[in-house]
Amino acid sequence: KNQVEQSPQSLIILEGKNCTLQCNYTVSPFSNLRWYKQDTGRGPVSLTIMTFSENTKSNGRYTATLDADTKQSSLHITASQLSDSASYICVVSSSGAGSYQLTFGKGTKLSVIP
C-alpha cells in the first residue's frame, strides 16, 4: 500500500528561525514528489515538485531535498515569517499502467510566532 509519513505532526517556531520538515514514503512506481502549503480553510498550493533525478530544489526561502534511495524528502524553511504558518503536505505521485494517483501525507502544522 502506498504511504506517505510526515514528521513532526506539528511544530512551533519563533519568527526568523529556520526549520526542517520530514517526509518518508513508500510509493511505487514513483513519479515525483511535491510539497504543498495549505493555509487553514484553503486548498493546497504547490511549493516544489521534484522528480527522481533531482536532489535539491529551491523556491525562495523554501528548499526541498529528495533522496530517492532512502525514499526521504525534507522541506527546509529559512528565516521563517508569520505568513509561513500553515500545514505543509508532502505528496508523492505514482503512475502505473492506465493509473495515476497522488498519495498525500497528513501534513505538518507549522506555527510561526512573533
Next chain:
Amino acid sequence: DTGVSQNPRHKITKRGQNVTFRCDPISEHNRLYWYRQTLGQGPEFLTYFQNEAQLEKSRLLSDRFSAERPKGSFSTLEIQRTEQGDSAMYLCASSFGTGGTEAFFGQGTRLTVV
C-alpha cells in the same frame, strides 16, 4: 487563485439531505480529481476523471457518492442521504496530460452536516 473554481465554498445541510458540489477546472486540463479532507488530516483520494471518463474510484466513494464530468469540463460531486461523517472539506484538483504533471487545487467546499 490557481484557476480551479469550486462552488459553493461552504454548505451546511441537515442529515439525510442530498448535496451537490461543482468544480470548474483550468480549461485546458484533461484530468480532474476529487479529494476529501477531514480536520487535521491530509486529503484522501476519492476519484479522478480523464476527460469525461471516470477512471478510478476509491473505496471511500460509497454508493451514496456519485461524481460526473459530462462534457469533460466541469465536474459535480453529489452526496445522497448525507451523514454527519460526511462533514469535511471536499477538494477538487485538475492537471494536464498524463503522468506526474502538477495538480492545481481549488479552494474546496466545506460541508457541515448537522
